Amino acid sequence: MLDTLTIDVQPTTASRLTKLDPANMEFGKLFADHMLTVEFTGGEWQQPRIVPYGPLNISPANSALHYGQAIFEGMKAYRQADGSVALFRPLDNWQRLNASAERMAMPTIPEDIFMQGLRELVKLDAAWVPDMSGSSLYIRPFMFATDGALGVRPSDTYHFGIITCPVAAFFTKPVRVRFEQKYVRAAAGGAGYAKNAGNYGAAMLPSKLAQQEGYHQLIWTDASEHQYVEESGAMNVMFMIDGKVTTPALSTSILDGITRRSVLQLARDWGLPVEERRVSGREIIDALTAGRLTEAFGVGTAATIATIATMGYEGHDYDLPALTDASFSRRVGVALDAIRNGQAPDPHGWMVAV
Ligand SMILES: *Cc1c(COP(=O)(O)O)cnc(C)c1O
Numbered sequence: 001m002l003d004t005l006t007i008d009v010q011p012t013t014a015s016r017l018t019k020l021d022p023a024n025m026e027f028g029k030l031f032a033d034h035m036l037t038v039e040f041t042g043g044e045w046q047q048p049r050i051v052p053y054g055p056l057n058i059s060p061a062n063s064a065l066h067y068g069q070a071i072f073e074g075m076k077a078y079r080q081a082d083g084s085v086a087l088f089r090p091l092d093n094w095q096r097l098n099a100s101a102e103r104m105a106m107p108t109i110p111e112d113i114f115m116q117g118l119r120e121l122v123k124l125d126a127a128w129v130p131d132m133s134g135s136s137l138y139i140r141p142f143m144f145a146t147d148g149a150l151g152v153r154p155s156d157t158y159h160f161g162i163i164t165c166p167v168a169a170f171f172t173k174p175v176r177v178r179f180e181q182k183y184v185r186a187a188a189g190g191a192g193y194a195k196n197a198g199n200y201g202a203a204m205l206p207s208k209l210a211q212q213e214g215y216h217q218l219i220w221t222d223a224s225e226h227q228y229v230e231e232s233g234a235m236n237v238m239f240m241i242d243g244k245v246t247t248p249a250l251s252t253s254i255l256d257g258i259t260r261r262s263v264l265q266l267a268r269d270w271g272l273p274v275e276e277r278r279v280s281g282r283e284i285i286d287a288l289t290a291g292r293l294t295e296a297f298g299v300g301t302a303a304t305i306a307t308i309a310t311m312g313y314e315g316h317d318y319d320l321p322a323l324t325d326a327s328f329s330r331r332v333g334v335a336l337d338a339i340r341n342g343q344a345p346d347p348h349g350w351m352v353a354v
Pocket of ligand 1: 195
């Protein structure tokens with residue numbers, strides 16, 4: 001049925017666009033003028049609204065604050081060569097948000113509310129989409145429980161929102177990572193595959209301890225044996241071993257990254273062997289010292305590719321070989337950028353115009 005959804009729009013009368021300095025964009029600090037808000041009450045999603053960006057009013061007994069029914073997404077819109085704006089794989093984010101919602105006993109969002117709300121919001125704030133190389137508009141959809149009641153049970157009411165912020169190219173120096181074999185990020189049967197807020201809170205202490213030892217990130221290992229690689233920080237992780245793009249297979253404890261999917265798809269398009277399987281820290285270090293492991297990198301929306309320079313394992317640091325322009329992780333980063341900016345063909349239909 002073609003029931004057309006309408007979105008109420010209340011444009012700002014005090015744009016903050018003049019505060020945007022494209023030469024100095026700090027990630028996640030300055031938000032675009034508007035936000036989408038939709039309330040779930042009485043068992044259904046209410047009228048979606050686009051309103052000026054601003055604080056929300058919540059109860060101190062808000063059940064998301066106390067019991068953690070809170071999920072989010074991370075995605076980007078890119079300025080195209082012709083000046084228009086396009087989103088990268090937004091339906092994948094919508095589906096993943098709903099998978100997270102189901103795991104957290106929260107209501108799912110209908111496709112039209114998510115997609116139309118997203119498009120109209122980005123269109124209205126299109127002037128906030130930067131156009132310098134590598135820059136983009138970061139988009140943060142989120143949903144949280146809003147019941148003001150302390151009973152431990154799924155909330156009856158929820159807030160769904162989308163906020164956006166312009167971000168510069170995310171230049172990360174090659175990172176130092178350490179295999180974490182004491183703390184765990186997520187266990188089999190837990191909620192590691194969902195983008196729920198609690199996963200990130202629980203990762204902060206182990207990450208901080210690793211930073212105090214001079215590492216940027218952790219490589220999380222499995223919860224039962226502490227041997228098998230899961231993810232690197234809040235990114236999926238990949239290794240080039242014997243010329244094969246090797247990455248941990250998805251499970252209930254691994255986030256199904258859209259960058260991961262995209263990188264594996266490009267590898268397959270280019271005829272490279274791809275292995276999604278269990279991979280242990282020992283195997284990684286043995287392959288590295290034997291000269292068979294040539295690249296290790298994190299993949300995720302914020303940075304796209306985060307090159308790993310050094311891996312700490314059982315008290316020793318192991319350096320990776322330097323990359324060249326022929327390295328897979330470099331080539332795939334360049335190829336993804338070109339698709340996102342509309343400079344290369346998009347054979348998989350990943351880009352969606354707003
Ligand atoms: C968001 C996220 C990723 C990367 O997912 P993308 O869709 O590629 O951004 C990987 N791991 C974790 C834990 C994440 O939260």
